[in-house]
Amino acid sequence: MRTDTAHDALTPDGAPGPSEPAGSERGALPLAALLALATAVFVTSLTETLPAGLLPGMSGDLAVSESAMGQSVTIYAVGTALTAVPLTAFTAGWRRKRLLLAAMAGFAAANTVTAVSTDYTLTMTARFVAGVAAGLAWALLAGYARRLVPAHLGGRALAIAMAGIPVALSLGVPAGTFLGNALGWRTAFWAMTGLTAVLLGWITAAVPDQPGQRPDDRTPMAAVLRIPGVLPVLLTTLGWVLAHTVLYTYIAAFLDHAGLGGSVDRVLLVFGAASLLSIWFVGAHIGRGLRALTLGGALLVALAAAVLAVAADSTPLVYTAVALWGLGWGGAPTLLQTAVGEAGGESADAAQAMLVTLWNAAMAGGGVVGGVLLDALGAGSFPWSVLVLMLPVLALVYAARSRGFPARRAGAGG
Secondary structure (H helix, E strand, O other), X not given: OOOOOHHHHXXXXXXXXXXXXXXXXXXXXXXXXXXXXXXXXXXXXXXXXXXHXXXXXXXXXXXXOHHHHHHHHHHXXXXXXXXXXXXXXXXXXXXXXXXXXXXXXXXXXXXXXHHXXXXXXXXXXXXXXXXXXXXXXXXXXXXXXXXXXXXXXXXXXXXXXXXXXXHHHXXXXXXXXXXXHHHOHHHHHHHHHHHHHHHHHHHHHHOOOOOOOOHHHOOOHHHHOXXXXXXXHHHHHHHHHHHHHHHHHXXXXXXXXXXXXXXXXXXXXXXXXXXXXXHHHHHHXXXXXXXXXXXXXHHHHHHHHHXXXXXXXXXXXXXXXXXHHHHHHOOHHHHHHHHHHHHHHHHHHHHHHHHHHHHHHHHHHHHHXXXXXHHXXXXXXXXXHHHHHHHHHHHHHHXXXXXXXXXXXXXXXX
């Protein structure tokens, strides 16, 4: 089911707008455009999570504790959670390409300030601004990717765009950590600025424009929650992302607890490789397997948490659990955004904005909860917390078999 309406081929004043990329009707994917969107997702995700691998250097340089520096992830998520819905409503009529370029320029500015800042408050302000830019980006990226292709290719297009998330977590964070350790953490943020500058040119050259919504096609945000299936997906997102973030934000602390403090980059590489495999598999099968894939992913994350909880002293089992975690998590963004888009129907954009808000509220909550757990109970409490949080997630997905996570979507295709 395609979540955009027929008027997407028109500009708000009714004039012809950008058509679908050449060859899209024949089944070809506009890879240059989709990979640019994937890179935008990569920049968004890596900017959010990069401090996870740089906490010791950042906290030492800015003279704060590691738990305080960990809140740089939290404040980013707070910026997104507070602004995604109002900014999405305010910019609903803007053309999509202009809005995406504005969001990416915001990342370039925020990462530059972070790279040069010597003050904790200024750094946190820059991180908040980056979160606001993320609110703009996340609310439009999923819909943008789906609208570049025919309906039957929407799942694959979204999977390509969302591949930026596991690439950021698997390659970006370890690379940023290595760069930060070798040349200083500021270099990693300068690298993000440079990448974003290149991306701005890429988007300008390769991504077709899309119109915004007409005023009479916009759905009030409050009404979206009453659409059957939307609320279960949103609650699932809240629990799943919270569980993931509690552990991921403080993965360095947990690995130090497990005696693998010097192996953070290798562990994240295993996580990311498994995530990439997951997102490929999800992209290939999401058309007919949304429910099964979501249940399977949640089960794998819960199983990984259980293994980490009871076998943190076994290096092979830690690596095995991290691989299971990556397999369960990698496809989650694609699954959850597809589910909320399908449930939202003609109100998919509004539903996506709400998902972005809850996603980042969960990211913020994970940073706070993780910091409290680290200070109060130690890093060994993280996997137990993940396991406790994933149980209601499994129950929600299982219960939403008719709306939200249906067994089979009508007319689904590859």
